[in-house]
Amino acid sequence: MSLTREEVERVALLARLELSPDEIERMTSQLSKILDHVEQLGQLDTTDVQAMAHAIEMSNVFAEDQLRAGLSRDDALSNAPKRDEECYRVPAVLGE
């Protein structure tokens, strides 16, 4: 199975990655190889295997609805590239 250049461009856009034409070329062939590899699974006979909705076999893990202290505001904001006294600052979100 081989990917098209357009498909790779679209995936890059969705992931907010800016790829050079060279990189798109390289990614197209590398991603295609990965898909080919996974494709091999299709050779297995899965007629009697139940479909799986989730990779974890454990279920029903809950926590009680009880408050616990989180981060102080200064700690929360400490890694932000840009901040003020109260908030994270980001490039303007275009008007809704």
Added chain:
Amino acid sequence: MSAPPYQIIIGLEVHVQLATQTKLFCRCSTQFGAPPNTQTCPVCTGLPGALPVMNRHAYELALVTARALNCEIPRYTKWDRKQYYYPDLPKGYQISQYDLPMSQHGYLEISDPQDRFEPKRVRVLRAHLEEDAGKSMHDEVAGRADSRIDLNRTGTPLLEIVSEPDMRSPLEAKAYLTELKLLLTYLGVSDCNMQEGSLRVDANVNLWLDVDGERVATPIVEIKNMNSFRAVERALTYEAERQFDVWEETGQRLGDVPKQTRGWDDNACVTKAQRSKEESSDYRYFPDPDLVPVMVTDDQLAVAESQLGELPAALRSRLQREYEVSAYDADVLVNQGRAVVDYFVEAARVSRDPKKASNWIQRDVLRALNESGTNIEDFGVCARNLGELIEQINDGQIPGSRGVEVFHQMREARSTLAEAMETLGITGVDSGELIALCQELLAKNPRVVSDVLNGKEAAVGSLIGQAKKSNPNVDPALVRQTCLDLIRQQST
């Protein structure tokens, strides 16, 4: 006004914030109104290595709500990542439910006490649990065109309730929302405060037109930013007319153009096209590997079932059946909430006159509550006192003409009925006293007796003033009736 040449097709998506203390996947507070970024932790800010754990109470509230909406609860449910980039979404994905929601295929019944539409069942496609995003605020101060991000709300538990496109008018849409909000309020699963964002509504609308006997559908438009039920009604009315104009101009049908999102502008009373996010419509959902699935247990289902209580629809029919109030009155009482219904039931029991109790509540109690902005729980006249007032008026112990006065005296002084009557100088007039007084008056006024016997019942009116002069506590209506009864007895 002639009917429009189209049918409006409306489906609603309602996001309701569940009444938990902590967030859906971490134990940060969900309290509204805290200073920005003071209710966050590594989980809800999406720091590397942090792991989410499902809030048990949020899941239970969602389960009760789903059952109240008559939804099926599949045994197995899981959580998925819905991926998109937005500054108020620190993880780069929202934890939501995709192909295996916790509940589906329910319904909510709506009707209109004024019969403006036929009662109908609005189907609920699904109700699923998901987390809220943060809040972005645009900051124009000093020309800095930044957005400020507050992540307090990030991770707050929401139940998304998606209806089928079963509503056919803005009025039906409003009725659905009103009934849904009432149901959620009765269940106590949310405070449903639209101003604080605890209840948010998006609408999907399009039109069905008849073109040469063939049904044609116009493109579906999603409307956002409606911050009251009234705004929903107005936005839908506007949008239907707009779509019809566009249809006449372009002839565009469903499928000809991508789905459009429009925002309601409440001041201008128009919907405006929003920036299209077509490239992000591919959310690439996949099961969240950090969260384990839920296999609902019989115990959990039984607990949810036991917490349903008596819901509005059942309560309306019980009030009509057991108390013989009209459908309209039952609707008014039930729509005021559980506390008003309890108040009515107690007042009806004490007074043994449900119809009058309902009238008093609708006319006097609700008006006084509105004017003073208080809750019925804090109201100066408790249900028992109102019941006693009605009973004593019926027994002739309090003149009907002074009932409202007594009511307001009890309300202002927060006093008992006896105290209010004493303050107002009203003493009960028992029937013996009343008969003696009337006999005396009739004996003094033989002219009135003969007038009545000659068919002029109105002549009794002249005795009422004399009766009140002799005893200010008598009920004029009872004086009139007693005199007429006595005259008839004498003449036979």
